[in-house]
Amino acid sequence: MQKEFLFSGFGGQGVMFAGQLLAYAAMDEGLEVTWIPSYGPEMRGGTAHCFVVISNKPIGSPVTRHPQAVVVFNNPSFTKYEGEVAPGGLLAVNSSLINQESRRTDISVLPVPATQLADSLGDLRMANVVMLGAVLEVLPALPPAAIRRALEAHLPERRRHLLEANYKALEKGAEFARSMVKSA
């Protein structure tokens, strides 16, 4: 079992944190995991991405050309990575900010209005966690409780007051994904 995730969006959208949260949860579940950021000359407002590989065996390459799950938060990320999703894989799209539609028929596409959902919870910054909640509902690489435990264990002290809000964001995303699957 190996699962590869690519998270991509504007700097400041919490792309790195979404990947790290997944990585922490995988580690806590006793799995092997790697997390790699893009660390080129990115800046706030530019695009940034991170790669997460989760496996039950030692991980060789921490990067892959065609990840099984690609989670995009903005238009430039959609343009760049839509074509890279592995056949049969998942493309999760922040439909609040992305106005493009995938024409690929060999992958599942999950549009999530993550920014709007986060806004409805009262905090735009939660779009990343909303997305993660939705993605894990469709691609159950880890149980949702593992992400909750990872938040509990690894959310830095200065963000501690946001713990409940993060739980809610996770659930909001999962709920939305469930409603999508039902209506599909």
Place this chain on the structure above:
Amino acid sequence: MTKELLKGNIAIAEAAVRAGLEAYFGYPITPQTELLEYLSQRMTELDRVFLQAESEVAAINMVYGAACTGARVMTSSSSPGVSLMQEGMSYIAGSELPCVIVDVMRGGPGLGNILPSQADYFQVTRSAGHGDFHPIVLAPASVQEAIDFVGLAFDLADKYRHMVLLAADGQIGQMMEPAELPPMRPLQKNVPDWALTGAKAREKRVITSLYLKGEEEEAFNLKIQKKLKQIKKNEQRSVEYATEDAELLVIGFGTAGRIAYSAVEAAREKGLRVGLLRPQTLWPFPERRISELADQASGCLVVEMNAGQMVEDVRLAIGGQIPVTFYGRTGGIVPMPDEILAAIEESYSRLQIAV
């Protein structure tokens, strides 16, 4: 002990602290800056020496000075910064001083870029400074191995009174993986008997790299060469995967070796008899083991993130016994497993396998 999710640069820094690092001197440069940043807080917390120098040239000379006192000392940089340090590194080698230098390599030549690279293989194994010497060079492929090699680096440095380079690349520095840190070692109590500690009530000691007379310089060189010969005999290290019946032997170090592992796994799934050897020491190069494996394999493929540097050492080790092919990416491009797999299939198809 439990595993933590650690970034390579931070893991190396904390591993050095736990290995008894007493003094660190450095200058920021991507992709290793987190290492220095972390130590700026951690070392002061522990009341140990942290100093951000005005340049890499100054930093390495501070390392030189601190090493003279017998302290456990380290610096870290990335490719262009290491170029600036080479003069000091040569003086340290010429004075037989132990120290650890971390090189988180990036794309070059020149300012190049900040992406992961292995283009400084020649620099670290061959030309770490003028004069006739090689540093010991350790090449980790994971965060855990980087941690383990930091402790090993300090021990080897002390054992041989020699410089040890930890040759990582931007990917190892930036990647997070679950890893386990060792327990904190106590700071060394005994200062070595060659260290400069103030000559009050004892004979004076001299640490120098200056030997004006040819005979004296030659005697010193022979002493270094004798030491290097010992190191070559004792310290060759490598790890292997699926080499038992391999017809094609793939060799790669660090990040390239790790990605090659995925490609070799995929080749095995296709039924190809392919194995991997990943050198952990670049100097001394694991030539003994490679030579043994060349006796049973029909061909060898070397994979690097450069235009072909370690491949020369592989050819020396194999001595023309089997054909050696090369696949590399340059400029900070990290090869994907599928392109290494394609190179494996290409090399494999050309093998003359005796049935």
